[in-house]
Amino acid sequence: MIDTLLVLNTGSSSLKFQIFEDRTLNVLMSGKVTGIGDTPRLRAKLPDGRGTQTSLPANTNHNSALSAVMDLIAGYDHAWRTAAIVHRVVHGGEAFIEPVIVTPDVMRSLEALIPLAPLHQPHNLAGITASARLASGAPDIACFDTAFHAGHDKLISSFALPREIRDKGIRRYGFHGLSYDWISQVLAKDHPDLHAGRVVVGHLGNGASLCALRNGISVDTTMSMTALDGIPMGTRSGSIDPGAVLYMLHDLDLGVETVQDILYERSGLKGLSGMSNDVEALLRSDDPQAAFALEYFALKTAQHAAMMAVSMGGIDAFVFTGGIGEHAAAVREAIIGRLAFLGAFKTLVIPTNEERLMATQAQKLLCRAA
Template identity: 85%
Template sequence: MNETLLVLNTGSSSLKFQIFEEPDLTVLMSGKVTGIGDTPEMRAKLPNGRETRTSLPADTDHDRALSAVMNLIRDHDHAWRTAAVVHRVVHGGQDFAEPVVVTPEVMRRLEALIPLAPLHQPHNLAGITASARLASGAPDIACFDTAFHAGHDKLARSFALPQDMRDKGIRRYGFHGLSYEWISQVLARDYPDLHAGRVVIGHLGNGASLCALKAGVSVDTTMSMTALDGIPMGTRSGSMDPGAILYMLHDLDLGVETVQDILYERSGLKGLSGLTNDVEALLQSEDPQATFALEYFALKAAQYAAMMAVSMGGIDAVVFTGGIGEHAAPVREAILARLRFLGDFKVVVIPTNEERMMATHAKKLLRSAA
């Protein structure tokens, strides 16, 4: 019987999974459910190498998506024994800087963080709840997107707020840490000279941020207390004047839920273009608003990249990852064109692999607990 790790990466409208065989973390099976809440579809690469593509019912939610994944795994189970189910959890707050085995107390503390990551945390935790029922007997392990940034110094993690507010946990945390940690490991292996230097990593996708990596360690990042801050994203606004939010609430009388929906779901590339948050579609569009949205994104990404360079005292390389960073060359070039004034630096594109990073963490945690 082969011992395996089932890794689940639950997003706001997707569920990615990979099954890794111990001890070498060979991928036995992988796939993803996309379009949850719209037109759900499951794609998978089976143990025999065959690829499948299945439409799911329109009412498929995250719980049903996970059920479909678990059923698919059972149909192709090659005498596997699941040693653990590993989950990406976006927000670990101040309490969780390392992966942990999920207990009822851990769940309670993670649920308290839902207001800080309303697009992601509920789905992350729903995946844990569902897997506990569908894969009973295997421990659940949570890996946190905030953990890689936990070592930021006080200057990098603080807001200019009164001390009593900072004492309540209102501070900069940073996200996409599993992706940045993976990139750091790849740099150490394949580009040791860059790993030892000053690197700006752009994790650019529907969610987007930048990280200042100095000698392999995160020293600053563009997202802060929530995954709404920093550069504009697919549907999220990125940084904006807090006074504008107060204006929407007090003067336009929009209400908290409406403003939250505007900032998280109706802004970013979608809001700027008035069309879509699909970068490929925007690149192909002749609508001037599509061009405007992409130019705005590139400008802000470059401005924040320069900010990351300041945090490191210079820049030796820019690394692109994520769906946009890996595949949208015109967007990369538009960002780089605005950074040339910084002088010579190397440019590298590295695919991210959050799932393998999570499996690596889980393997280490299980070994230490044995």
């Protein structure tokens, strides 16, 4: 019998999983569901090394994607005993700044944060609830995307709002922290000179943000109270004049749910192009609106990268990660080209591995709890 850690990583349009041997953290099985909400497909690397892929029904949502993953795992789980199920939870608020074992009280606190991350938090918590199907006796461990940014100075984390409003938890939290933590650790190992310097990291995917790393520590990031702020994303607007939101609500009389749907599901690259949030499809298209969407994305990303450089007092390197950052060379070049005025700095592409980082965090937590 092999003790394992099952890591679940739910994104806005994807669900990734990896099964690690508990002691060595060797990967026993891995896979992901991509294209949720569009053309969902389950791909996996099986324990015997073979690959498999399956098309899922067009109406597949995060819950049914999780069911498909768990069914796949159950079919190949012959000698595994799950020591813990590790979950990426996007929003930890002010209370959760390190991984925790999920208890009913913790779960209630995380449910209270759903309004701050409506696109992710419900799916994250649904994974915790559903995990009992696979290993009812194993503890659930939550690892938080906001935790890496918990040490931000108040100059960075505050909004220019009245104190009585700020005291209610309305502040900048930041996200993609698991990815940025991984990149920081890779830099420390492979590029210690850059780790000790000033690095802008771009986690660019369907969800996208930038982080300013100084000495490997997050000092600023583009997302704030929710995962809606900052640079434009696949379907999310990024930064927008709050007055425009008020105008949609009061003058256009669109209603809160409609405006939320516009900002989270119908904006970004999809809204600008009028066709897709898939960067590969936009790069292939000869539609002028596709080119406009990509140019807009590059411009806004470069502008926000310059903001990150201000927070650090300069820039020594730009690291790209995430689906777009790792695979869309044309987009990378368009962003870097707009930053030439900052002078010479290094450019790197480093694949992120949030799942291994989560497994490492869970392993340390279980050792402390033993």
